[in-house]
Amino acid sequence: MVPPLSALSHLAVRWLHVFGMAVTVGGALFAWSLLRDDTPSTTALVVATAYERLFWGAMGLLVMTGVGNLGALTPSVPGGTWGTALSAKLLLVALLLLGSLVRSLLVVDARRRPDAETVGTAALRVGYAATALVLGVVVVFAEVLAHG
Known part of the structure; x- marks a missing residue:
């Protein structure tokens, strides 16, 4: 039987994980x-x-x-297709992190430009759409890893 405090900490970690994904x-x-x-453009850049x-x-x-x-799974991290799915997710x-760095730098650059009021937001729109799409695929991998 899992001690109540340990079970509560596992639940908190999993809740924070889901909360973080919901935010992103x-x-x-x-x-x-x-x-x-x-x-x-000014409103778009603030957002x-x-x-x-x-x-x-x-x-x-x-x-x-x-x-x-x-870490909660260690040392019994499964291999096979589960391990392959984990590798693909990682x-x-x-x-995603690399692409997001580029997206963040685009935002910083747009905010620093003297013509920030008229800067186009098309590249940012594509960046946020791509971010949402990739995160959606990551969620699918997470479901496969969690539920098989």
Whole structure:
């Protein structure tokens, strides 16, 4: 039997993991939906900047709790197709982080430009759509890993 405090900590870690994913996916979809052509660039950049801060904080939370969740399985981490799915998920997360770094730098660059009021938001819209799409695939891998 699992001690109550241990069970509570496992539940808290898993809840934080799901919360972090909800912030990253929901925030990307929200930013994407607000970055329409008729949205003023200054408003779009404020939304983008806020999301970038939330995204990186939530990704840090996801990495920490993901390692904690994986550590709870050790030393019995399965191999085979489960191990392959885990490797694919981790590779996808690494690519997501790399792409997100580019997206964040685009936001920083757009905010620093003297013509920030008129800067186009099409690249950011594509970036947030891609972020939401990749995160959706990561969620599918997470479901496969959690439930087989």
